[in-house]
Amino acid sequence: MPAVEINLQQQVASLYSDHHGWLFGWLRKKLGCADNAADVAQDTFMRIITSRDAVMRMQEPRAYLTTTAKHLMANRVRRQLIEEAYLAELSLAASQCEGFPSPEQICAAVQALEQISNALQGLQTKPRLAFLLHYLDGQTQAEVAGELGISTRMVQKYLAQALLHCHLTGSAL
Numbered sequence: 001m002p003a004v005e006i007n008l009q010q011q012v013a014s015l016y017s018d019h020h021g022w023l024f025g026w027l028r029k030k031l032g033c034a035d036n037a038a039d040v041a042q043d044t045f046m047r048i049i050t051s052r053d054a055v056m057r058m059q060e061p062r063a064y065l066t067t068t069a070k071h072l073m074a075n076r077v078r079r080q081l082i083e084e085a086y087l088a089e090l091s092l093a094a095s096q097c098e099g100f101p102s103p104e105q106i107c108a109a110v111q112a113l114e115q116i117s118n119a120l121q122g123l124q125t126k127p128r129l130a131f132l133l134h135y136l137d138g139q140t141q142a143e144v145a146g147e148l149g150i151s152t153r154m155v156q157k158y159l160a161q162a163l164l165h166c167h168l169t170g171s172a173l
Contacts, residue, residue: 011055016045023065030073040076044069083110119166126150127165130158 020041027037047068048054058064087106094100101109116136120128126148133144134155141159145152 008055012049015048015055015058015061019061019065020045022062023069026066027069027073040069040072043072047072086110119169120162122169123162123165127158127161130155131162134159 023044024037024041027040028034031037031040044065048058048064054064087110090101090106090109094106120131123131129148130144133139133147134141139147141152141155145155148155150158
């Protein structure tokens with residue numbers, strides 16, 4: 001293993017052991033829940049660890065950790081607000097229709113949407129849009145081509161690229 005990798009591993013281990021307890025305590029006060037604090041602390045360290053440059057250039061670890069944790073908490077709040085709005089809209093629509101979906105079906109739909117979102121992470125914009133328009137909106141390949149301003153053949157390539165991406169990332173759709 002190269003010396004740079006060993007140094008990076010040592011820095012990550014030091015960062016975690018020196019600051020995890022402090023970050024967890026700070027998050028617990030902010031969130032009022034030990035479980036959520038543990039999740040955000042874990043996500044914070046994972047975000048930093050996956051950004052190798054951040055670990056190597058970090059000069060103020062606690063400031064960097066709190067900034068990263070604040071961004072993650074904001075993302076969680078945004079996601080929760082979107083989920084609540086979606087569920088409220090589903091509930092409203094369901095109350096106005098006969099045979100509306102059960103809470104279990106709504107939960108399954110939300111989980112499926114999260115799974116699709118995670119599966120498409122890291123995919124370029126046009127292949128992702130082609131996938132969503134075709135498979136979620138039910139558009140034909142010709143309709144997708146017209147909307148994206150590309151050929152039907154290119155839509156086929158994008159769809160294949162998206163499916164391959166999902167397969168390679170281990171995402172089961």
